Amino acid sequence: MNICGYSPESINEGEGLRAAIFISGCKHYCPGCFSPKTWNFEYGEPFTLARQREIIRDIAGNPLLDGLTILGGDPFFSAREVSGFIDLLHLEAGPVPVWIYSGYTYEELSAASDSDEYALLGRCDVLVDGRYVEALRDPSLLYRGSSNQRLIDIKQSLEHGEAILWQSVFTK
Amino acid sequence: MSLMTKAIGKEDHILDEVIRLGDDIANSRDLELLRENANLNGESFSGKMSKFGSEYAKWYANHFIMPSQLVQAIQDNIVYVHDLDQYAIGTTNCIFIPFGKLLGQGFNTGNGSVRPPNSIMTAMALVAIIFQSQQNSQYGGVSANKLDHDLAPYAAKSFAKYFLKGLDYFEEQEPGMTAADLGEISMSRLDLQERYPRSFRYAMRETESETLQGAESLIHNLNTMSSRAGGQIPFTSINYGTCTSPEGRLVIDSILEATMKGLGSGETPIFPIQIFKCKKGVNQAPGEPNYDLFLKAAECSARRLYPNFANLDAPLNLAYYDPSDPDTEFATMGCRTRVLADRFGRNHLSGKGNLSFNTLNLVKLGIEHGVVLGRRSEADEAGFYRELDHYLNIAMEGLLHRFRIQSAQKAKASDFMMREGVWEGGEQLAPEDPVGELLKHGSLSIGFIGLAECMKAMYGKHHAEDEEVYQKAVRLIRYLRSFCDRQSEKLNLNVTLFATPAEGLSGKFTKRDRASYGSISGVTDREYYTNSFHVPVYYSVTAATKIKLEAPFHDLCNAGAISYIELNGNARANPAAFLKIIQYALDQQISYFSINHPIDRCSACGHEGIIGATCPSCGSHENEVHIRRLRRVTGYLTGDFQTRFNSAKQAEVRDRVKHTS
Ligand code: SF4
Numbered sequence: 001m002n003i004c005g006y007s008p009e010s011i012n013e014g015e016g017l018r019a020a021i022f023i024s025g026c027k028h029y030c031p032g033c034f035s036p037k038t039w040n041f042e043y044g045e046p047f048t049l050a051r052q053r054e055i056i057r058d059i060a061g062n063p064l065l066d067g068l069t070i071l072g073g074d075p076f077f078s079a080r081e082v083s084g085f086i087d088l089l090h091l092e093a094g095p096v097p098v099w100i101y102s103g104y105t106y107e108e109l110s111a112a113s114d115s116d117e118y119a120l121l122g123r124c125d126v127l128v129d130g131r132y133v134e135a136l137r138d139p140s141l142l143y144r145g146s147s148n149q150r151l152i153d154i155k156q157s158l159e160h161g162e163a164i165l166w167q168s169v170f171t172k
Numbered sequence: 173m174s175l176m177t178k179a180i181g182k183e184d185h186i187l188d189e190v191i192r193l194g195d196d197i198a199n200s201r202d203l204e205l206l207r208e209n210a211n212l213n214g215e216s217f218s219g220k221m222s223k224f225g226s227e228y229a230k231w232y233a234n235h236f237i238m239p240s241q242l243v244q245a246i247q248d249n250i251v252y253v254h255d256l257d258q259y260a261i262g263t264t265n266c267i268f269i270p271f272g273k274l275l276g277q278g279f280n281t282g283n284g285s286v287r288p289p290n291s292i293m294t295a296m297a298l299v300a301i302i303f304q305s306q307q308n309s310q311y312g313g314v315s316a317n318k319l320d321h322d323l324a325p326y327a328a329k330s331f332a333k334y335f336l337k338g339l340d341y342f343e344e345q346e347p348g349m350t351a352a353d354l355g356e357i358s359m360s361r362l363d364l365q366e367r368y369p370r371s372f373r374y375a376m377r378e379t380e381s382e383t384l385q386g387a388e389s390l391i392h393n394l395n396t397m398s399s400r401a402g403g404q405i406p407f408t409s410i411n412y413g414t415c416t417s418p419e420g421r422l423v424i425d426s427i428l429e430a431t432m433k434g435l436g437s438g439e440t441p442i443f444p445i446q447i448f449k450c451k452k453g454v455n456q457a458p459g460e461p462n463y464d465l466f467l468k469a470a471e472c473s474a475r476r477l478y479p480n481f482a483n484l485d486a487p488l489n490l491a492y493y494d495p496s497d498p499d500t501e502f503a504t505m506g507c508r509t510r511v512l513a514d515r516f517g518r519n520h521l522s523g524k525g526n527l528s529f530n531t532l533n534l535v536k537l538g539i540e541h542g543v544v545l546g547r548r549s550e551a552d553e554a555g556f557y558r559e560l561d562h563y564l565n566i567a568m569e570g571l572l573h574r575f576r577i578q579s580a581q582k583a584k585a586s587d588f589m590m591r592e593g594v595w596e597g598g599e600q601l602a603p604e605d606p607v608g609e610l611l612k613h614g615s616l617s618i619g620f621i622g623l624a625e626c627m628k629a630m631y632g633k634h635h636a637e638d639e640e641v642y643q644k645a646v647r648l649i650r651y652l653r654s655f656c657d658r659q660s661e662k663l664n665l666n667v668t669l670f671a672t673p674a675e676g677l678s679g680k681f682t683k684r685d686r687a688s689y690g691s692i693s694g695v696t697d698r699e700y701y702t703n704s705f706h707v708p709v710y711y712s713v714t715a716a717t718k719i720k721l722e723a724p725f726h727d728l729c730n731a732g733a734i735s736y737i738e739l740n741g742n743a744r745a746n747p748a749a750f751l752k753i754i755q756y757a758l759d760q761q762i763s764y765f766s767i768n769h770p771i772d773r774c775s776a777c778g779h780e781g782i783i784g785a786t787c788p789s790c791g792s793h794e795n796e797v798h799i800r801r802l803r804r805v806t807g808y809l810t811g812d813f814q815t816r817f818n819s820a821k822q823a824e825v826r827d828r829v830k831h832t833s
Contacts, residue, residue, distance in 0.1 A: 009714050009715055009716075011739055011740075011741040011742075011743060011745075011746040011749040011750075012741040012742070012746075015746060015748050015749075016746070016748040016749045016752060017715070017749040017752060017753065018749075058714075062714055062716050063716055063756065064715055064716045064752055064753060064756055066748065066749070066752065139781075139788035139789060140789075142745055143745075169748065
């Protein structure tokens with residue numbers, strides 16, 4: 001698995017200050033995709049164990065972070081490896097909250113409870129779901145590009161068996 | 173000294189110099205000169221007119237007034253005398269205005285006398301007038317250190333007025349009752365609310381709307397009025413955040429609300445600089461009386477870059493804090509000036525200010541005594557400190573010399589400031605009396621610039637790159653502070669250490685050092701030196717690390733310092749991150765803090781946020797419509813950094829790495 005980007009602190013990919021890792025590779029090919037370069041699974045640098053540990057150390061050592069966001073490409077095309085990384089993160093840095101982006105919808109990802117995708121979903125807290133639809137583009141949306149995309153509270157959704165939207169602690 | 177060059181030109185060059193000075197200004201030949209100050213349009217007629225005055229005044233001070241050692245030190249490019257154009261006439265720098273007193277007693281602007289206001293609307297209008305009048309008595313900033321406390325009584329007056337009106341309208345008054353029977357009417361009178369609910373609610377609503385209108389007009393006024401012969405908008409700052417009375421809270425809320433709304437077409441106001449005062453127990457945690465206003469301040473700052481955040485709990489500020497006297501609460505001149513302690517007992521803010529400051533170019537000393545030129549393999553620390561002492565003494569002598577000129581001025585020279593007692597005690601002076609005995613309550617400050625480049629030149633690494641170098645950097649700043657402390661004792665004056673806000677200065681030292689030494693990587697290869705003790709804007713560290721590294725310097729710089737974090741991204745969409753960073757900085761005991769983030773504004777559709785080449789909202793391209801790019805420089809915002817900043821500051825803004833991406 002390759003990664004094509006890493007920000008130790010970002011305010012653009014989820015609530016609060018978050019580390020962000022961009023996983024290479026996507027097969028959704030949405031027209032108007034923000035970065036078609038990331039479709040290539042070979043793009044970027046190999047996400048070696050050493051690099052993983054380095055990033056985990058960054059995260060554990062930064063008192064300002066609210067968590068980690070994993071984006072792509074679409075990390076769910078590398079679900080098993082990403083799950084492995086999250087396990088390592090949680091083992092070494094404690095219960096760091098994880099946001100994850102996908103071109104798949106929550107319903108698609110949660111359809112089969114024995115799938116790798118489902119396993120990855122269960123390791124994360126918030127899912128930003130759905131393909132990017134150019135016609136529904138709206139720059140005023142929080143943390144996403146088009147209005148079909150949703151911010152989903154994964155734990156709540158899995159518990160209730162249906163997609164439940166995430167609520168910001170900051171909504172007035 | 174090996175660094176010296178002959179300071180003053182020969183007699184016959186004097187006339188040539190004077191003529192060239194005039195030519196350069198009249199023909200706008202020297203853009204750097206005209207843009208020195210981002211707040212002044214130096215290419216306008218009035219801007220040029222004031223440049224004529226100030227350039228000649230500088231020239232005169234250089235040739236005929238200043239001690240020759242000081243002129244030499246300037247020539248050596250190690251000492252910088254700020255606001256040199258004001259040196260010979262003895263003007264003072266900045267002040268915290270006692271608004272409570274001026275509003276309470278009424279005042280006279282020189283053209284007419286003003287009665288104490290009877291409503292919050294009038295009080296807020298008078299605040300602008302006082303700022304403007306005072307600005308003409310000095311050259312630096314004017315600040316309100318506790319505007320919420322100062323204005324609360326006038327919100328109460330408005331409330332009382334509406335309440336009595338309400339009693340009449342709604343016929344809620346009891347037979348035979350007079351206004352005097354009600355006692356002092358205020359928003360906190362729950363008994364009144366219970367007995368006369370309709371009048372109370374009416375008075376509440378009317379006062380709220382009047383206060384908001386007052387706040388809007390205050391902000392508009394402070395962005396449009398001129399001072400100093402029309403050349404400049406007053407450098408105004410307002411501090412607030414700790415007044416917990418319902419009236420004070422309303423004042424704070426209204427100022428924030430008006431700021432978030434923006435100016436006429438919704439654009440971000442540039443003045444006044446706003447500072448929210450943070451104090452544990454008052455506004456820092458859920459359940460504290462003004463916590464909601466702190467949250468609102470964070471939201472406002474995420475949208476509008478203001479307010480900044482002052483930390484009343486930082487040790488150097490807490491030392492003088494008296495909860496029963498808001499005048500002892502740390503507040504700041506927006507550009508960071510801090511005055512709180514006074515050897516002569518005035519350990520509060522209003523009624524005094526900074527008198528003047530001289531800044532040291534640490535970088536040149538570093539180059540001369542460091543390893544960077546390859547002359548030696550180890551830094552010559554003994555030589556460095558010896559020469560530092562030499563220039564510290566000259567800078568101090570210069571401050572003293574200027575202080576004597578300032579002290580000898582008559583009260584009538586700073587008419588409004590003295591006559592109205594804006595400077596505490598001034599009202600007791602006769603117009604011909606010298607002001608010296610009063611000015612001693614102010615501060616004389618030694619500033620510094622380029623700690624990062626100095627360390628790089630000395631040791632090959634700057635203070636964010638190496639732990640050992642960091643310790644040396646702290647030691648150096650501690651040395652500067654102890655020099656100031658010793659001078660305070662010796663001279664019996666308030667001498668303080670300043671983390672200089674180097675706007676006009678940031679490129680001047682560098683340009684001349686580069687001419688002497690060439691472009692040295694990490695030292696003179698940029699157009700500016702790093703401000704004060706800051707981690708260089710081009711050096712990539714996380715926000716948390718930058719805060720940790722800079723925090724200990726705040727405690728040393730008792731004349732003021734600020735730390736910034738650069739956020740890349742739409743901060744207004746993510747107040748949670750914003751809040752967390754602020755509170756972390758406060759916890760690390762940073763005294764004064766702010767977050768920079770880009771605000772671009774599309775002039776086609778009014779969209780504000782981050783705009784690349786094309787507006788994300790209406791799709792206009794920057795080649796077709798003007799995209800106004802608002803950035804902060806030395807504490808002040810500047811309308812459009814590409815047209816008003818001098819080139820060194822433009823370069824600094826370009827080089828800023830974001831602590832988040
Ligand atoms: S899912 Fe995201 S990365 Fe993949 S094509 Fe769509 S927009 Fe691009």
